[in-house]
Amino acid sequence: MSNKSTATPLDQAAGKDAGRLPRYFTPTARQWGSMILISTAACAAAILAGTHKIPLGNAAIVLMPVLWAVLIGAVIGVQRVRPMSGKSRAVSSVLLNVSIVMFLAALGTHVGPSLAKFTSIGPAIVLQEVGHIFGTVILALPVAVALGMGRAAIGATWAIDRESYLAYALQKFGVNSPIYRGVFSVWLLGSVFGAVFISLLAGLLGAMDIFDPRALALGLGLGSGSMMLGGVAALSIIYPDQAPEIMALAALSNLVTNLVGFYAGVFLSLPLGQRLYKFWSRLFRRDDEGRRLDRAGNPIVARKASRPERETLNVTAVIQDPEVRMKPSTWAIAFLASIAMGVLLNSLGTKSFTLNDVTGVVILGGLTALAFLLAKYVPSVPSSVWVLALATLATAPFTPFSSTIIGFTHNLEALYVGLGSIALLGMNLGRDVDALKTLNWRIVIVAMLTFSASFIAAAALAQFVINV
Template identity: 85%
Template sequence: MNPESTTAPEVDAPAVKADQGATTFFTPTVRQWGSMILLSTVVCGVAILAGTHKIPLGNAAIVLMPVLWAVLIGAVIGVQKVRPMSGQSRAVASVLLNVSIVMFLAALGTHVGPSLAKFTTIGPAILLQEVGHIFGTVILALPVGVALGMGRSAIGATWAIDRESYLAYALQRFGVKSPIYRGVFSVWLLGSVFGAVFISLLAGLLGGMGIFDPRALALGLGLGSGSMMLGGVAALSIIYPGQAPEIMALAALSNLVTNLVGFYAGAFLSLPLSLRLYKFWSRLFRRDDEGQRLDRNGGVVPAKQRRPQERVKLDVSAVIQDPEVRTKPSTWIIAFGASIAMGVVLNALGTKSISINDVVGVVVLGLLTALAFLLAKYVPAVPSSVWVLALATLATAPFMPFSQTIISFTHNLDALYVGLGSIALLGMNLGRDVNALKTLNWRTVIVAMLTFSASFVGAAVLAQFVIHV
């Protein structure tokens, strides 16, 4: 359902299982819309009421916050068997998710515009952090993947954090049966399900240690994934409440840069580098392209001497293909109306205040989101996530004549609450992917977590160096 992942040709699409009795397209009923809207709102409400808690770990801390509660509660609902969610319900959730996550980015963009003048001194750090995102994964994660016996799938798992655009590129270039595509798909799957939780915990740990400037960590969160950025921003904003607006603005600006140039840097720089370094690491660790161990003479170690896990491969076909919502004008009216209403309610519940300006502000975010979707339709090379960040930043930039009016409506909005619904909906969709997750071995999970960590930390280290040089 993600419009950013539909660029791959249909002939190369992965084989997936369809829900029994599900049709390819369907028109949701009022009950289906209502149940998903109400359920996601209730989940977020419970998450907000659960509050924020810190678990000290020496100088660091694990931060448990509404973003974490929302995705966990949503995941429990998504995988439970008492009243399992149907494919149609997940399809409705996906439509709401797409609108809600882009509206969250719109809210972040309104923090970027007013702060543009402040960022001129750290402009090089914003650009250089992209080097950390791209090459941190290749340098740190690739050798581990090869050493653990992932074979050529290690290339796909470590050349980037593998969001939708990378998935489509790998599908087109290597094909669905290739080990490189399996590696990309594995990291994409784990990132989609657990990425926000993992990055939020990692950001909380690093932020609590006091080693990094919070601005450097914020720049490191420009991973190209809205949900991962949301999780990390939430954690850092709790640890550094006085710098929360700046953290949000820097993360959003960094994410905009990543979305603009990250894919091209990954496709034309880090992927070729990964292909070359893979040969070196394979020789060093004596592994063939299937990840099998080789003896000193270059022969494959007999199967009976290999661990069973070394022969396990990701079953791409285990992913359920949900039906798709037939998009009509009424579909978008409902989705945008629901996202705006959820944003108003959750922002009021989270900030414990509401005013007419807040309501108007969320409506403005909805309009910016709608314009971003419209532009993405006519210029599909640029996804809606990029359009909305650019539009919101431009709309609130000091040199725009109407910027102060928009800022007056949006400055009291908390982007983390406005976009919280997307995190709950993300968790609810876990039921679609749970069968494929069961086929992942522990090696793939370790390498995926290392890939996410290397991208985040590598970018933060370079940003730290530039800020304090």
């Protein structure tokens, strides 16, 4: 392979560190083994730590294995005694990509058998997407403008800014644009803390008994597998009798979001955000750099020209890890490891180990492999969308072999099968810790508000339809 640089704009945004390591490499057996063993041990410790509720009046904070897993993983990722190398994080990212798609496959097996039950709340599934699209723009954008984020407010609030939005903003606005910096900031915070934040928020709202748990489940279709996993885990603990329905509704909602959410965001919420930004900027008397203006339109306090760059995410602080060379043997190791982790963690969490369960996890691995294969040939549809659709169809009542698939998978607990992905997510924090230090309090507040607005607005609209 040629050593000639093929850096993309995102690679260039990663700064000098991106060029210090080879772009592609083949992991050693030691690198595979250490990442598999460490992440499995972290998840086992998280399961053994159990579930605990901290009452807060009528609400409660739910501490559960999902939270323990990401926290333990984060400690491993940021510790400096034996710091993780870029190559180790790259290996963990490969395992993360496979294990989180396999988690979505497990969720999909809950959707298929329940399709007939969802006909009565079909409109709620569609309408909640309106909440995801416009909740952030309507609720979070004015706060971002008022706090002085300037045009970065548009990027920070037009969606919850997952990977597809990040790629679009990079191509449309460029790495040096304030809109891209806003998108990147929310993407970074969501990647690191999104699952924890949504799990805590879902637990609080669920314990307050304000929303129908089905509405909250629909609100969790944010387009992020890890955020959905965190929220589903919290709601399943609060409403154990409705856990299968909560999982199924969240997965179905997430499928709808992945199918239409990006396009709705690009063609609806982004143009709306750009228009509303002008209105709020005039109302709050802010310029495009976030500075206050007097009645004549002049900045009230002159600031150094470099300050806008310091007040939004400095993308040069993000370390660009090398990438694993994805050969057939690499895929085989990643899938075998994810299946083995799924079997082990499910048996540890459910205290049950049967041949049916092992077969069920292998089936989930097969659906995951097929999803990656389809995504390779139809790259416009990501593997997360493919796997939810495949698992739903495989277990739908009208599919001839659905009863067989259900027989093998119905005893699997999706939250345990996919727990490895959450620990791996935390372990990657070491890559982003320097970038997180460059964030200021404004973007943190706006990011949390963006996540909250999307979730709560979608749940509120779903609640309205369910109760009509």
